[in-house]
Amino acid sequence: MATALKECSVCDKQFLVKFRYQIERTNNGVEYFCSQKCRQDNTAERGEVECSACSKSFEPKYAFQQATQNGKTVYYCSMECRKPSVSDYRRRAVKNDEGAMRIAVLNQKGGTGKTTTTVNVGAGLAEAGYRVLIIDVDSQGHVGVSLGVGGKKTLYHVLVEEASLDECIVSARPNLDILPADDTLASAEIFLARLDDGRDKLLRKRLLDQQQDYDFVLLDCGPSLSLLNMNALTFAEHLIVPVACDFLSLVGVKQVMKTLKNINRVLMHPISILGILPTFYDMRNNISDEAVKTLKGHFHDKVLPPVRVNTRLKEAPSEEQTIFEYAPESRGATDYRRLVKWLVKQQERRLQATA
Structure with a gap:
């Protein structure tokens, strides 16, 4: 995909935008500067x-x-x-505006444990006393199914009908609310596609002023590069990428990296990779170790301790329970509890940095 060059508003030079200072939004539109000198000259005028x-x-x-x-x-x-x-x-x-730590859980490949991660991390944070909102951005609606809850209004009503968050959320557990999804999101996708402007940031526009009551907002994204997922990424601050320990999932990570570059460059929305989470890790298989080593070679300290293969994790949704309710002593519960503690530390550091 070719990268568009911009024209400097001062010297008319064609250049590739690489730094935030090179872009300035004004009442007359967006201005671009090829260098600090040109930006300073423009300011002085x-x-x-x-x-x-x-x-x-x-x-x-x-x-x-x-x-x-x-x-x-x-x-x-x-x-x-x-x-x-x-x-x-x-x-x-x-x-x-930024009180809640907004985290999208995304991998463009299916079957990597996105919903399992979103539901159990959300439940773990809620049990620890934090106010959590899970937004289901997948038309399959597996978040509500996994927790055994549903509602008459969904993310569709927020995006298309401008319903308030309070109208649509459902309390799933103490401290844990969800904004559910169902197949009406297919219509929301069509609605977004027909918008002339702001189609990528409508979710941000609708919800940014309505999420102050939460400490964490988690977005469970579907396995595709859709307008809905683009909205999730422009609303989120951070990204967790669950990666199953197999070759095809590693390919999916490369697709996510390309998407992030486009989000940062085209939509000018900074979103950082909070962590790469290896899932379905089986120490008996060489491919699991090779997958983790490959991930660490690319992402270094961004790679989190893996979530091990655990039958209890697969069984819990059928009982409409989290792993902490269904099998609190299982390996799955241990691994996700560790991830929850790590996220709490990240939030504490984030708030200290802005104190």
């Missing part, structure tokens, strides 16, 4: 402005003197004025 911190009038000369907050351009006469204001803005952004 705007004449005198008022410092948003101390109200001093000054002529901007440097890129750091300008920032975007809540969609508006603000100015700072010095780093002393910028640092406290921007830090306060980021803290408020985390509290108001």
